[in-house]
Amino acid sequence: AQKVTQAQTEISVVEKEDVTLDCVYETRDTTYYLFWYKQPPSGELVFLIRRNSFDEQNEISGRYSWNFQKSTSSFNFTITASQVVDSAVYFCALSAGSSNTGKLIFGQGTTLQVKP
Amino acid sequence: GAGVSQSPSNKVTEKGKDVELRCDPISGHTALYWYRQSLGQGLEFLIYFQGNSAPDKSGLPSDRFSAERTGGSVSTLTIQRTQQEDSAVYLCASSLDDLDSYNSPLHFGNGTRLTVT
Numbered sequence: 001a002q003k004v005t006q007a008q009t010e011i012s013v014v015e016k017e018d019v020t021l022d023c024v025y026e027t028r029d030t031t032y033y034l035f036w037y038k039q040p041p042s043g044e045l046v047f048l049i050r051r052n053s054f055d056e057q058n059e060i061s062g063r064y065s066w067n068f069q070k071s072t073s074s075f076n077f078t079i080t081a082s083q084v085v086d087s088a089v090y091f092c093a094l095s096a097g098s099s100n101t102g103k104l105i106f107g108q109g110t111t112l113q114v115k116p
Numbered sequence: 117g118a119g120v121s122q123s124p125s126n127k128v129t130e131k132g133k134d135v136e137l138r139c140d141p142i143s144g145h146t147a148l149y150w151y152r153q154s155l156g157q158g159l160e161f162l163i164y165f166q167g168n169s170a171p172d173k174s175g176l177p178s179d180r181f182s183a184e185r186t187g188g189s190v191s192t193l194t195i196q197r198t199q200q201e202d203s204a205v206y207l208c209a210s211s212l213d214d215l216d217s218y219n220s221p222l223h224f225g226n227g228t229r230l231t232v233t
Contacts, residue, residue, distance in 0.1 A: 045224035106159035
């Protein structure tokens, strides 16, 4: 079975705090892709990052960083020095198998509220 | 360039009526997907088109749901005899579908909010 679990339903932080969004996945496939998407109040899902199962190197992009650990089946997302504009729903997603990367299994999402 | 375009942005329909939702993917993207986002079920995959291949319909919840993609571009999702549980945001996405390309991740439209009364 394939599954993505985002245990944190809602997180509230004050601006400039660091915040980590957790994502745990399940799959029996050895080839898979992990994603994070952001959904601001406007509703459009915005792609943030894709990671394949063979690349465990952590990634940093500005204030965003991702920690991929196969040993714990986790792909956590950290926002450093959060800003009000980071307020959104964040989805972790999994695409398993080699057929394509677009048939995604999404977690339930984590609503992040950053207060000024 | 233009992103994925969906129309209408909002649709209110009476139970039992048929509805059609339209999606214009990003030019040059060969893969097109429909997803549904609802409060109870989260984000669910519905159907996938890739070039001239037979679509992957494995996510369609019932035979009342169908989709077409004409000319490898525009897609229409049709829901027949709508039910209240069909109320959701229907999201379309496209991608180059190239596993080696950083452009292959999905690019989503703003969705169509469907309300069945």
